[in-house]
Each structure stands twice: as C-alpha cells, then as structure tokens.
C-alpha cells in the first residue's frame with residue numbers, strides 16, 4: 007500500500023482484512039513530524055515497521071514476532087539495507103531519541119520507561135497513539151512520573167506526548183502472577199493473563215480434567231503466554247514432550263522463568279504461530295488471541311488453526327477454547343474433518359478437532 011506522506015510502500019503482516027489493512031496511522035505521522043532524524047534513535051512497538059522504514063539507522067525493540075517479520079518485509083520492500091544488529095533487547099546508552107507507539111497495556115509502557123530510565127535517562131522520549139487509546143489517567147501518571155512532560159495538541163485523532171527523565175518505581179518491572187493448582191505462574195508486564203488466570207483458559211483446563219483422558223506424545227501450547235496450559239498438562243502428564251510458542255518475546259521469557267520455577271521441562275520458542283516450532287504434534291492446545299493491539303480480528307486464530315492442521319500427526323488433536331460469539335466453528339470446519347464441542351457454558355466453548363474421522367485411542371473421549 008502506497009503511503010503518500012512518505013512515498014513508501016508498506017504491507018501488513020500477517021495480511022489483514024481490507025477494513026483494517028493500513029500499516030500506518032495518524033500517530034505514526036505525528037511522531038515522524040516531531041522526531042529528529044539526525045538523532046541516534048530507538049523505536050519501540052512499531053507494529054508494521056512504519057517508523058522503521060523512515061529511520062533506517064534506528065534500532066528496533068519489537069516484542070512481537072509478527073512485528074519483526076512485518077518490519078523486515080517492509081524494509082526489504084523499500085530497499086532499505088538490513089542491519090544485523092537492528093533488533094535489540096537492551097538499550098544502548100548513547101541513544102538520544104526514543105519513539106514509542108503506545109502499547110495496549112499501560113504496564114508495558116511503564117516497563118519500557120523503567121528500562122529507559124536505567125539505561126539512557128537523558129533521552130528524549132516521544133509517545134504517540136490514537137487519542138482514544140491513551141486515556142487521561144495515563145497522561146496524569148506520565149506527568150507525575152517524568153521530570154519533563156509536554157502534551158501536544160490532538161492531531162487527526164492522534165495524541166503525542168513528549169517526556170524526559172522518567173522516575174519510575176522498580177515495582178513496575180517485577181514479575182507478578184498467581185498460583186494455579188501446584189504451579190506458580192509469573193510474568194513480566196504486558197503478558198496476557200499476568201495477574202489472574204484467564205477464565206476461558208480455566209474453563210479449558212477444568213474441562214480437560216473432567217474427561218477420561220491420557221495425554222501422551224508431543225504437545226504444543228500455541229500462544230502460550232505465561233505457559234499456563236502447557237505446564238498444567240505437563241504437571242499432570244509428566245511424560246509429555248512439551249513445546250511452547252508465543253508471538254510475544256516477554257511471554258516467552260516469562261514461560262522460561264516458569265519452566266525453571268516449576269521444574270517442568272519445555273522447549274520454548276519465540277515465533278509466529280508454529281512457524282518456528284518444526285515437526286509434528288500429537289496434541290496442540292490453544293486459547294487463541296482475538297485482538298492485534300486494539301484491532302479485534304479472527305484472522306490470528308484462523309492462521310493458528312491452519313498451521314496446526316499442517317503440523318498435527320494423523321491421529322492428533324487440536325484443543326481450543328473460545329468465546330461463544332466468535333465464528334470459530336466455521337473456521338475450524340474448513341481445516342478439520344472432525345470438530346466436536348467437548349463442553350460449553352454461556353460464555354465459552356471447548357472444541358476438539360482432528361484431521362482423521364477416527365482419532366487415536368487414549369486421547370479425549
């Protein structure tokens with residue numbers, strides 16, 4: 007898609023439905039208008055690389071595997087040479103300018119600001135997002151916790167705030183979490199279900215526990231978050247070979263921490279759907295996302311169902327929990343010969359899907 011303001015050509019990755027398929031927004035344009043291209047720059051949370059293509063020398067802090075793929079594609083598309091050290095997970099102290107696309111979760115913003123305060127406290131920080139996604143409470147907090155604070159006027163529904171000298175408590179970077187059965191599940195800010203067990207995931211686990219089942223073989227927790235689903239099943243069935251994967255780097259780091267804390271072995275991989283977890287699986291468990299940032303979408307779940315169908319063993323099972331209002335039965339039926347409702351309540355449904363008409367014995371009844 008041609009971006010008139012910058013004369014660049016950008017796409018979305020993964021491809022999005024037409025009504026949301028614009029890889030930049032007015033907040034990107036606002037940042038570009040106010041940022042200084044001469045300064046050594048670090049960019050956070052650039053979902054499709056709209057800022058990266060305008061700052062070819064900048065370092066990128068992207069926690070989402072899909073965002074990294076999108077940025078790579080858009081840099082390549084615009085013939086911007088690839089830099090081997092472009093992706094970073096620590097802040098270089100000589101960084102002068104930091105551009106942040108506001109995340110959905112305020113705790114994640116606080117976490118990044120704390121890292122900035124530790125590693126390059128004098129950097130100029132520009133935070134932008136659509137104004138409906140940056141509530142006044144965030145602004146009040148930023149003003150109270152930063153030595154310098156300037157709020158620019160709203161422009162084409164986008165908000166831009168410039169801050170400096172963040173002074174943020176260490177509490178904002180601590181692991182937090184909950185106990186579930188005998189497990190301790192912690193996570194860094196921004197990870198799904200960080201503070202409480204998700205009620206959909208709980209419904210799935212309780213449903214699986216009620217069934218006469220004996221899981222065996224190779225199991226993947228797809229979109230693992232803190233690892234709740236995979237670790238619970240591994241705890242009950244220690245012989246399982248557990249693989250976990252998530253798009254979020256912080257989720258993967260949190261799951262690794264939980265693997266150690268709970269003494270449960272797992273291969274834990276950062277990636278988009280199952281693209282970085284090769285091989286076949288006997289069981290895939292999934293509570294699929296239905297948001298990408300603030301966009302509500304079913305194409306993420308659909309891609310997970312498609313990729314799972316490619317990587318299930320012939321007798322394998324995909325176990326999915328979903329909100330009842332989502333159109334997943336039709337999406338699942340496109341990929342699987344057998345789609346059964348294992349249990350439902352007024353809010354959620356648990357599906358068991360397989361490629362073969364007759365599934366392996368020894369799994370769900």
Ligand SMILES: C[S@@+](CC[C@H](N)C(=O)[O-])C[C@H]1O[C@@H](n2cnc3c(N)ncnc32)[C@H](O)[C@@H]1O
Nearest residue numbers: 198199207229230231252253254278279293295
């Ligand atoms: C609804 S949460 C479930 C988390 C965890 N399984 C639980 O039950 O608490 C969905 C998870 O999918 C991850 N996710 C989103 N898009 C993904 C993708 N393309 N590939 C892999 N994981 C993805 C999110 O980061 C999030 O952790």
